[in-house]
Amino acid sequence: MLMSYEELAAAAAAIGESTGRPTHTVALVLGSGLGDYAASLPGAVAVPYADIPGFPVPKVEGHGGTLYSAAPGGKPVLVFSGRVHAYEGWPLDKVVFAVRAAVLCGGGTLVLTNAAGGAGDGLEAGDLVLIRDHLNLAARNPLTGANDDRLGARFPDMSEVYSADLRRIARRAGERAGVPLKEGVYAWFLGPSYETPAEVQMARRLGADLVGMSTVPEAIAARHMGARVLGISLVTNLAAGISPVPLSHEEVQATGLAARGRFTALLDALLPALAS
Ligand code: 8IG
Numbered sequence: 001m002l003m004s005y006e007e008l009a010a011a012a013a014a015i016g017e018s019t020g021r022p023t024h025t026v027a028l029v030l031g032s033g034l035g036d037y038a039a040s041l042p043g044a045v046a047v048p049y050a051d052i053p054g055f056p057v058p059k060v061e062g063h064g065g066t067l068y069s070a071a072p073g074g075k076p077v078l079v080f081s082g083r084v085h086a087y088e089g090w091p092l093d094k095v096v097f098a099v100r101a102a103v104l105c106g107g108g109t110l111v112l113t114n115a116a117g118g119a120g121d122g123l124e125a126g127d128l129v130l131i132r133d134h135l136n137l138a139a140r141n142p143l144t145g146a147n148d149d150r151l152g153a154r155f156p157d158m159s160e161v162y163s164a165d166l167r168r169i170a171r172r173a174g175e176r177a178g179v180p181l182k183e184g185v186y187a188w189f190l191g192p193s194y195e196t197p198a199e200v201q202m203a204r205r206l207g208a209d210l211v212g213m214s215t216v217p218e219a220i221a222a223r224h225m226g227a228r229v230l231g232i233s234l235v236t237n238l239a240a241g242i243s244p245v246p247l248s249h250e251e252v253q254a255t256g257l258a259a260r261g262r263f264t265a266l267l268d269a270l271l272p273a274l275a276s
Helices: 005-019 099-104 164-177 197-206 216-224 249-275
Strands: 026-030 044-047 066-070 077-081 110-116 127-134 182-186 210-212 228-238
Touching: 005 044, 005 066, 005 099, 026 099, 044 127, 077 099, 099 110, 099 216, 110 127, 110 216, 110 249, 127 164, 127 216, 164 228, 164 249, 182 197, 182 216, 182 228, 210 228, 216 228, 228 249
Parallel strands: 026 077, 026 110, 110 228, 127 182, 182 210
Antiparallel strands: 044 066, 066 077, 110 210, 127 228
């Protein structure tokens, strides 16, 4: 299902008014664990999702639900703290609503971050990984239903969902910040149960390095609208069967906390480079 253009345009107009910044050229979606990053950015203005018409309000704890407008490189950036997931039962048009509104705000560049399981050889908990491509293993797509040509094409090309140019910019930002970056393919599983070891082996054989429950619908919707996308995963756990111990939310949170400094150092170096 596609959200109507009018609803998205109303949300974009409300964002422009409530932030006092009519245009934002970059948007950043924060994954779990990074929630309060935006509050520290220069010129940050906070708007609760509940104040923006049409916005889905996350119910999960630790997923704030606040939109920030900031100007880290002197240019306005929208930062979404809190996202909604398909596994919570949200329809995909709501899952991608924030990203679509951000693109209508002028956000031609979108950075999607997430926490993910590591399935590929050589990945360890704590690794930061640039997403090179994705596998949609959830058998769902945010573009089903009637297409609105004002948003994008009926059959959009997906041959470079994650911009090679943006990955180069991110790699250089990582070098400046002293933050090592790996690269890999992200497989979207619906969740909320983690994979079985057999499913992780399947994903590996299909080419996946990372397994997760977000990002792919947002990336598809952003490409539909012609935005450039950068995806960054933090490996917070090794995927089921790769890890010798069962997955736990506590492990995920502990690894997220331990990697937070590196992730924020990367974003601090990256945002000004994207906005310029
Ligand atoms: I954090 O191992 C996190 N999110 N599907 N599998 C999937 N999603 C995840 C995982 C994982 N770890």
